[in-house]
Amino acid sequence: MSKFVYLVPLFPLIGFLINGLGRKSLSKSMISVIGCGVMLASFVVSLLVFFDVKANGATTVELFSFIRSADFQIPFAFQVDQLSSLFLLIITGIGFLIHLYSAAYMHEEEEQHFGRYFAYLNLFVFSMLLLVLGANYVIMFIGWEGVGLCSYLLIGYWFKNDQYNYAAKKAFVMNRIGDLGFLLAVFWLLFKLGTVTYGDVFSRVSELSSFDITAITILLFVGAMGKSAQIPLYTWLPDAMAGPTPVSALIHAATMVTAGIYMIARSNILYTMAPVSQALVAIVGLATAIFAATIALKQNDIKKVLAYSTVSQLGYMFLGLGVGAYTGAVFHVMTHAFFKALLFLGAGSVIHAMHHEQDIRKMGGLKKHMPITHITFLLACLAIAGIPPFSGFFSKDEILMAAFSANPLYYYIGLVGALMTAFYMFRLYSLTFLGSFRGTHEQAHHLHESPSPMTIPLIVLAVLSVLGGFVGIPEVFASDAHSLENFLAPIFAESNKLAHAHHLTHSQEYIMMGVSTALIIGVIIFAVTKFKKAADVNDENTGVAKVLENKWYVDELYDNIIVKPLHLLSVFLKNILEKNIIDGVVNGVGKLVGYGSRQLRLLQSGQVGNYILVMVMVMVIFVLIWFNDITIMNFLKKLF
């Protein structure tokens, strides 16, 4: 079955072509059937591939030779192994649910925009699948750029709004900064090893000097920073919420932003060999986790809270990668995909009911109007907060335990972040669903539960969020019950051999779990009681709260230290360098040629005498030149 893996990305590509080309002639129902159908087909093939890999192990499927030059070649090949097949399931499974949800969520759109939306979404899934399936860094890079493009297109989907276009551009440019790092790393690998195929690179990694490995891994991590929204390149992700909500769920929560984690998990052996880079990954991840969490505490836009929460959770994943808990990071990618997609889709359902109102200060009391959305949202909040036995508990716990064995300080900071996560999620939950409704009468009148194509994905994702953690039961509860770790073992085998894992004792783990769970429950109760009444939500924030509400003024900082100087420089270049110097040179050459030809034209007087005079003069000159010939000289001397 693995050899048919090319069908997985092929289906979305076909969907993209049909919906993209036929967007003006196909009806909306036709477009949604095609859009969702290709995803379902792709999901079914992914399932078959997954079970094939589970039974028969990994293979590489080579389709054709992509770039070939002498003894250097890059095949267009797909790596079908445990890691990529797991990602295939996440992408196509959640992708299908979100396509289904989109069909209902976007029903107000005009037909051709509806088609455009589904075409972009299918193209995104195609690129993402290329990214995870590629058997070398170049194929990964194609997918990497493809998802960046689709992200740009979908953020700016409502292109008539300038603000949204600006957000799209910001996302694209920030991603490009990261992509440059990725590209440099790929060139470095090519220069040193002459190959970019995973298998060859990982088996020949010992040929690289430690400086090379460190540089390559840091450059790769720069790429991951851009794509996965880590400090300092994270500011595009909250702005990316300008896109339609299902897009935020699929691209900016569940799949694309985890590309960086996938890439580092894929290159785990390189990172294990470079402790400096690993420490950098862990520190940047942890800093992002805590920093984004503080911002999320004070945001009032339902999607902005979720966006900062995503940045924060991605930080945890990088922390996991940085401390060598590769399985934990991938596990968290999976559970996060479930509950964060669910949170975004739930938020979408709320926004849909509120007629595109996103400010949580104007919500409240939606519990009785939207029961399904409420229950599923609550389950997702419990999952992300890390309450056992919901999925987030297992994955976050695994990362934090690994962080503790690497450096206890990581653990304490991470725990503070986890408490903040619980606080802002339940602040969001209480303000939205509890208390009394604070919107307009008109909105109150129209509150309704969303239609079934929207609630079914919510229910499915809620089930996954609740049960998803049981694939990774830690050893402390039952030995050898971590089926995900066993499944992924071949991918991380080399790294685990090199890493010096020192396990915690069971009693330590129990104490830490108990303490953290108790603290989280305490924070949740505090948040719910504080915000149930929602008395102070409209108060003006002061001091630290004001700084948090304004996102630490990072956007303003970037504006002042990077954007404005660059803008000034470009104004200078445009007005001084371009207009005076470059234009001057170009116009000067033109004028010179014009002047020269006007002068030369005087030669053509029309007077035959002049022409002959010139001819005779030139002949005399030729004869004078000829004089240099020694034999002629002698002949003439003899003559005269």
Place this chain on the structure above:
Amino acid sequence: MPIQYYIYLSLALFSIGIIGVLTRRNAIIVFMCIELMLNAVNLLLVAFSKMHHGTALATDAATTAGIDGQLFVFFIMVVAAAEVSVGLAIIVMMYRNIHSVDINFLNRLKN
């Protein structure tokens, strides 16, 4: 007769021709000067041909070396005759059209 004399004569003829072409405006005189230059060259060709042939005969009685110069002169004469007929026809046409044979009036190809 030494070869120098021929050379001096043909140089003089050629120079007269050139100066005539450069200074005179009457088309017929210019034409005559051109003929003068052609004949200066012809004279030189014949003179050198005779000289080379004479030196070659001293070593080999049956040689034909150097006579091709004299042959060439006949070709030049034929070409010159053809040129004269065409040129004179042009001058006649010119006179019919502008009632003058001044070459300075022939500047319409300018620009």
